[in-house]
Amino acid sequence: MHEMSIALAVIGQVEEAAQRAGDVTAVRSVRLQVGELAGVVADSLTFCFELACAGTLLEGAGLVTETVQGRARCAPCAFEWAVGMPPLLSCPECGGASTDLLSGRELQILSVHWEDGRTHAPAREPISEER
CATH class of the missing domain: 3.30.2320.50 (hypothetical protein PF0899 fold)
Known part of the structure; x- marks a missing residue:
């Protein structure tokens, strides 16, 4: 722990x-x-x-x-989203896998x-x- x-x-x-x-x-x-x-x-x-x-x-x-x-931004399309738990790290807008974790x-x-x-x-x- x-x-x-x-x-x-x-x-x-x-x-x-x-x-x-x-x-x-x-x-x-x-x-x-x-x-x-x-x-x-x-x-x-x-x-x-x-x-x-x-x-x-x-x-x-x-x-x-x-x-x-937790929030992320898609590098290709700049869409931002709450990643949730378990985290969704692929873009829900375009499906891109290149994301930046913002918080x-x-x-x-x-x-x-x-x-x-x-x-x-x-x-x-x-x-x-x-x-």
């Missing part, structure tokens, strides 16, 4: 940001953007996040996930809410998970 490694990576990045901020005593919530093609099961990620937060600055923090729909693989921290009421919005960087 790679959701645990993702949860640990999120916690690590939030703890680093909190340490840089200096006076953070607790984290109340973390908002993540998760693409539907990222291979992440949101319920499993939430479960793992709750477990992994125990004993950390994030203990008791809520995890809010925002799903990003759906995102996995990034959007914001963190500190206990003191401040909101920290880190640079939108993909979450790196160690394997």
Whole structure:
């Protein structure tokens, strides 16, 4: 279950940001953007996040996930469509197989809410998970 490694990576990045901020005593919530093609099961990620937060600055923090729909564009005809799950990667308009994936693989921290009421919005960087 790679959701645990993702949860640990999120916690690590939030703890680093909190340490840089200096006076953070607790984290109340973390908002993540998760693409539907990222291979992440949101319920499993939430479960793992709750477990992994125990004993950390994030203990008791809520995890809010925002799903990003997978979208593609056909290179030959420029038609755009929602790829869905399982993903339809051939163009439904012309049948072309040369497509560009526009969205759906995102996995990034959007914001963190500190206990003191401040909101920290880190640079939108993909979450790196160690394997």
